[in-house]
Amino acid sequence: MGSERTELAISAAPFKVGIVGGGVAGATTALKMAGLGIETLLFEAGDSLVSGPPICHLHAGGNLYREISDEQCIALLEQSIATVRAYPDTVNRRPTVIAIPTTDSGQPEAILDRLETLTQHYRTLIAQDADNEVLGTPEQYFTLYNEQDLARLAKESLPENPQTPDEWLIPVAKYMPHDKFKFPLVVVQEYGLSVFRLAATAALGLEQSPHCSVHLKHTIIKIESLSEGWRIGSIDGDGKAQSHDVDFVVNACGFRTGTVDDFASFPRKRWVEYKAAYVAHWPSQAGMWPEVIVHGDRGTPQGMAQLTPYANGFIQLHGMTQDITLFDGGLVASTEASAQPDLPQHMVVKAGGGWEWPEIRERTERAISHFSQWLPEFEHAEVGGKPLCGAQQIPGDDPSLRAADATFEGERYARIELVKASSALQAADRILAHCEQRGWISLPDAWQNPTLPLTASLKNDEIVERAQNIARGREYPDALALPFPH
Template sequence: MQMHPVTATSSVSPQVAVVGGGIAGSAAALKLAELGAKVSLFEAGPSLVNGPPACHLHAGGNLYREISDEQCLKLLEQSIHTLRVFPHAVNQRPTVISVPLNDPGEPEALLPRLRKVQAHYAALIEQDPANQKLGPAEDYYRLYSREQLEALAEQELVAQPQSPDEWMIPVAKNLDLSAFKFPFVQVQEYGLSLLRIAATVKLASERLPNCQVFTQSKVTHIELLPGATPRWRVDYSSPQGSHSTEVDYLINACGYRSGSIDDMAKLSRSRMVEFKAAYLATWPNPQGRWPELIVHGERGTPNGMAQLTPYPDGLFQLHGMTDTVTLFKGGLVSSSESSAQPELDASLSRKLTQGWQAEEVEQRTAEAVKHMSRYLPSFSNAKVAGRPLFGAQQIPGSDPSLRAASVSFDKAHYARTEIVKFSSALSAAEQIIENIRELGLLSPAACGDLNTLQSTQGLAYQQVLTLAEQLAEQRNYPLSLAR
């Protein structure tokens, strides 16, 4: 399929450097290039959006009981915007939320939030019918009693579930229902493939002549130059040598490494960094096509939340919010007075830069399988399917429950994206564009629109999937994660 360049829409062409080619930096770079800016996007890794393949779309934050309703509604809006901009990224299956007997919470406590999210979703659809990305608002969630689940357990598995009840059959057949409180909640909270987003971003950037992508390029120094009009000098190294460029505006989109760029700019910033991991396992006999399964629990305790995320070919991603699975002792660190960059201990830093030892992969994956098997006994024979999905997450400020963060501004012509969830990337890009416009660096008409990213539209699904599979192979992940 022949791709045509996307025409920029602004007569004003500022030079912008974006440091960090993750989802936040890539979204900002693409949108700015579409609006007429001359963008240089620097990524230290070999390709854009290099983070671990994401597993779910937080369409309202129902997985996080500890966050505010306001954050949930913001996450819903951002998730819908993400689906509109990245239409080929969705893995469409519902999520089932359950509360076990060993948890102090009650399922009914989820209902006020679900009603608020549902009502807000209905309002968004009324504003713009194109916002209906999670099915009809009236079907956003459904409750299941124990009696209903026991009846569904008697039904035959369906290869391609079409109705809410059909999605619940494998859950009803395999879960130890005696270990749970009722009702269960089925919510239209889908999966999202970061590998297909990475593929979309690469293809989109190639359609924008004024968006130059520099991979394997590490920024080594930044400096605000003297003069009446603020400009930044950016030094960077690449396989071809050392280089320098000057720009009108600088965006720090380095994720958990954002503090290192702040330090270069001599800016202080309070933030936290948390190291987390998920695990891949193959289940020899998964019995049907599964929804995502969430078993609520108290974070950091032996009964921490368990999460089972399905992919094709019997592959599952596992989270367990305990210190032996997803969380790590010493894995949550804060910035200091002397540096805006929180420092993880040496063992976790080595994981980020050098990978994992084989025995630790086996041990942690086995713990994840064991944790899920407490509620899903037949899952106990699942086996390691690949290297863990791991990384460090930045959290601005000092509240570790913060999820709906976006962007902050500092000094002259300097912005930092501070997203916690990838669905916040487009919101951060819009705020940066508004700031650049207010500075007079873009024409007044170039204000940005969350719901449109012209360069990501019109791509063929098969084209995106093929590239996503290539990225999975290059990054040593199972191809099923791309599918």
């Protein structure tokens, strides 16, 4: 980005930002701001960064959600492209198969117009900036397969290193009964993400920055308004009270965002939803699998099923039923009395890792059984670890919202309300633009480039090594931290 002067933000007076919450939203904002030379304080209650709800894919076009608007899908596509450019070493580069079962009332044709719209928008984004071509060529964005195509592919040998959509679809054609689905099936360039490599990238990037102070194991107990800024009060891991004055606050507390809104006396409507994804191990897995999404009506016994592959036969599973990924009482709205929805305490405990083994086994086995309806061989899978779980916030009145980023209260307070991880970079950019418009900072010409200066020089090997250490520390299999295909 040029000389030291041109690659850093310039401020007429010292400008300090306090970011509360070290999830993907807070960590990404810290990386962007500190990389621009803005003095940044990052507060995280846990002992490491990026440890929130299960993150497993980009949502590059919102194709997993047939009920959302085209506008949200286009926003998710743009945000996902930026995420791949910002975090290239966190991406698991395999496609996703979208299938509609014969038992479902939906029709494949319902998403075809959307796919064409997304392809055209992807083509436009590449014309604007060639570096946006991160999901293959526009012609490769999606591929359709009819029943005859699957019959043909079922006769092919399983490839060791699949490259083309045809090759990725071979195991699906061989092991998923064709009469269970409506046609065409779709193979879309919807890639995976590793939450552990995201956490590793954020930690390594911020550790080398002289402009960011990371405060782990800090519980925020108050936020007080000053004449030109805020005073953040916290309790550190040793139980000592600390106080920090900042010029601007970013509330990035995930499903606890309402708690900080309450400290600052800012009312806000939002939902909080608790979800869990399950870790299975499939030792008898044949071939290298894509992600497979089987559409279904959310909350019903035939809710959407999702099989997300990782290295060494480990699989992450969602089943959008009350007995698997969703929970009775797990979707809660804020009230006039508080901006923080009151999630049941047993779910808050689970979000912190407090699962009992019998429930882990029971819900994981239900998830395995749910997907085995369409993949009989998968019944041989076994419990592979504790669930990846957490709660996500959904701003406003519509619990189906999927594309959200930053909002503001007054001039010196922003909140980031992500529903999907890929929205984090856009939220950070929106906050930077807000600060520049008020004359607090002057940004260089190339500041909106998605590449993060603090992480651009990181080596894949060091990211993977740190990610494996993080996975072990959180008691998950190393395989979830490895690149896939591996």
